[in-house]
Amino acid sequence: xxxxxxxxxxxxxxxxxxxxxxxxxxxxxxxxxxxxxxxxxxxxxxxxxxxxxxxxxxxxxxxxxxxxxxxxxxxxxxxxxxxxxxxxxxxxxxxxxxxxxxxxxxxxxxxxxxxxxxxxxxxxxxxxxxxxxxxxxxxxxxxxxxxxxxxxxxxxxxxxxxxxxxxxxxxxxxxxxxxxxxxxxxxxxxxxxxxxxxxxxxxxxxxxxxxxxxxxxxxxxxxxxxxxxxxxxxx
Amino acid sequence: xxxxxxxxxxxxxxxxxxxxxxxxxxxxxxxxxxxxxxxxxxxxxxxxxxxxxxxxxxxxxxxxxxxxxxxxxxxxxxxxxxxxxxxxxxxxxxxxxxxxxxxxxxxxxxxxxxxxxxxxxxxxxxxxxxxxxxxxxxxxxxxxxxxxxxxxxxxxxxxxxxxxxxxxxxxxxxxxxxxxxxxxxxxxxxxxxxxxxxxxxxxxxxxxxxxxxxxxxxxxxxxxxxxxxxxxxxx
DNA sequence: ATTTGTGAAGGGTTTCACAGCG
DNA sequence: CGCTGTGAAACCCTTCACAAAT
Numbered sequence: 001x002x003x004x005x006x007x008x009x010x011x012x013x014x015x016x017x018x019x020x021x022x023x024x025x026x027x028x029x030x031x032x033x034x035x036x037x038x039x040x041x042x043x044x045x046x047x048x049x050x051x052x053x054x055x056x057x058x059x060x061x062x063x064x065x066x067x068x069x070x071x072x073x074x075x076x077x078x079x080x081x082x083x084x085x086x087x088x089x090x091x092x093x094x095x096x097x098x099x100x101x102x103x104x105x106x107x108x109x110x111x112x113x114x115x116x117x118x119x120x121x122x123x124x125x126x127x128x129x130x131x132x133x134x135x136x137x138x139x140x141x142x143x144x145x146x147x148x149x150x151x152x153x154x155x156x157x158x159x160x161x162x163x164x165x166x167x168x169x170x171x172x173x174x175x176x177x178x179x180x181x182x183x184x185x186x187x188x189x190x191x192x193x194x195x196x197x198x199x200x201x202x203x204x205x206x207x208x209x210x211x212x213x214x215x216x217x218x219x220x221x222x223x224x225x226x227x228x229x230x231x232x233x234x235x
Numbered sequence: 236x237x238x239x240x241x242x243x244x245x246x247x248x249x250x251x252x253x254x255x256x257x258x259x260x261x262x263x264x265x266x267x268x269x270x271x272x273x274x275x276x277x278x279x280x281x282x283x284x285x286x287x288x289x290x291x292x293x294x295x296x297x298x299x300x301x302x303x304x305x306x307x308x309x310x311x312x313x314x315x316x317x318x319x320x321x322x323x324x325x326x327x328x329x330x331x332x333x334x335x336x337x338x339x340x341x342x343x344x345x346x347x348x349x350x351x352x353x354x355x356x357x358x359x360x361x362x363x364x365x366x367x368x369x370x371x372x373x374x375x376x377x378x379x380x381x382x383x384x385x386x387x388x389x390x391x392x393x394x395x396x397x398x399x400x401x402x403x404x405x406x407x408x409x410x411x412x413x414x415x416x417x418x419x420x421x422x423x424x425x426x427x428x429x430x431x432x433x434x435x436x437x438x439x440x441x442x443x444x445x446x447x448x449x450x451x452x453x454x455x456x457x458x459x460x461x462x463x464x465x466x467x468x469x470x
Numbered sequence: 471a472t473t474t475g476t477g478a479a480g481g482g483t484t485t486c487a488c489a490g491c492g
Numbered sequence: 493c494g495c496t497g498t499g500a501a502a503c504c505c506t507t508c509a510c511a512a513a514t
Contacts, residue, residue, distance in 0.1 A: 111351075
């Protein structure tokens with residue numbers, strides 16, 4: 001299953017469920033819901049009770065039509081002539097994204113990046129809890145980062161079982177990443193966020209999303225070059 | 236323009252250039268070329284001289300047809316019945332991505348994440364050079380990280396001009412990010428890589444790509460939930 | 471009067487399957 | 493015979509424009 005990008009492939013099975021189940025929400029929509037959620041949370045904190053698709057779209061950096069189409073996939077939660085109730089939308093999007101449940105996360109690899117991730121506030125909020133930090137280097141084991149003790153890689157399997165970890169974050173060097181990933185998967189982890197610069201091999205039912213700095217830079221380089229050529233050609 | 240993901244919007248202008256210029260390469264293809272490049276570099280290091288679309292696609296985690304279609308957009312660089320020459324492909328993809336040129340990068344914000352980015356090896360290689368690290372906190376100014384001295388935000392404009400910075404990396408808290416972005420843009424920076432959790436407002440000609448940990452986690456949460464529901468429903 | 475929700479149209483991307491070349 | 497390069501089909505996503513609801 002993805003980088004944004006990240007790529008996640010999901011089985012295109014039409015969900016054989018009882019009753020008149022709503023059509024599955026598209027991948028493109030799912031990728032934007034967290035953005036809407038963040039913007040809406042900001043509105044809620046600012047005491048704003050209702051927003052129009054125009055306002056919300058503006059703040060989220062998308063077109064109003066796209067926004068309405070996205071939201072229509074979760075249900076009819078707006079009021080014509082008025083807009084959307086901020087709190088209610090926050091709740092509905094949270095529910096659809098599965099954020100009403102709690103997920104335990106293990107971070108593997110405590111280098112510079114692992115450090116930064118461990119301290120990242122985004123984990124604490126909204127349903128994600130860092131169950132453990134893990135590293136292969138005995139020199140790092142025992143160190144405390146962001147209130148968590150670093151534990152040795154050997155304990156990975158135990159930690160995953162004890163804390164019912166469902167999401168693994170790989171922040172190791174590329175050379176160790178596939179091995180770590182295999183171990184996560186063999187313990188039943190089906191969601192992986194990969195920061196190592198390589199393509200992970202996983203079974204179909206496992207979702208991988210990758211964050212890859214050098215890919216992002218290279219995409220920017222392409223557009224820089226294109227802009228330079230256009231500017232030159234326009235002379 | 237835009238996160239994987241990241242999103243980059245480009246003006247769909249058909250490149251008004253002289254001669255029979257090849258059709259513009261699609262955004263989806265551009266996002267995959269860096270992956271192919273990395274895999275090919277690995278092959279080259281391993282002494283492999285030629286690859287088939289089947290092999291390369293396998294290693295890059297895509298289908299062979301997609302790979303061939305992608306490569307066909309850069310030109311006819313394969314040999315029927317044989318495959319692709321690894322070194323030649325590396326060169327062609329590098330050229331298309333603009334990696335034969337050099338880009339100066341400024342990293343703004345030297346917290347945990349900025350630290351990690353400064354130390355990231357991906358910058359050094361392949362045409363990217365970190366011109367400077369910048370932070371607003373006077374306590375951090377003067378500190379040396381990965382061989383670079385941290386300079387104060389006030390010098391941002393000077394640094395950009397002196398080093399002809401073309402790519403800005405924003406690793407500040409969300410509250411400072413739009414301001415930093417505005418200053419980068421006003422100095423002529425047209426490519427921004429944003430790690431701050433907010434939607435940046437930029438003029439049309441500026442490309443922004445975002446890397447957002449909590450969005451990635453929320454997308455994974457959605458799929459975790461979906462998998463749990465399917466498993467439950469299949470009983 | 472205002473704004474949502476949505477069919478229909480349009481554009482882009484992926485997949486197929488095979489012609490063409492070595 | 494093997495593998496690339498590519499039209500055509502299928503699929504997905506976005507945008508438009510308006511009917512429906514308040």
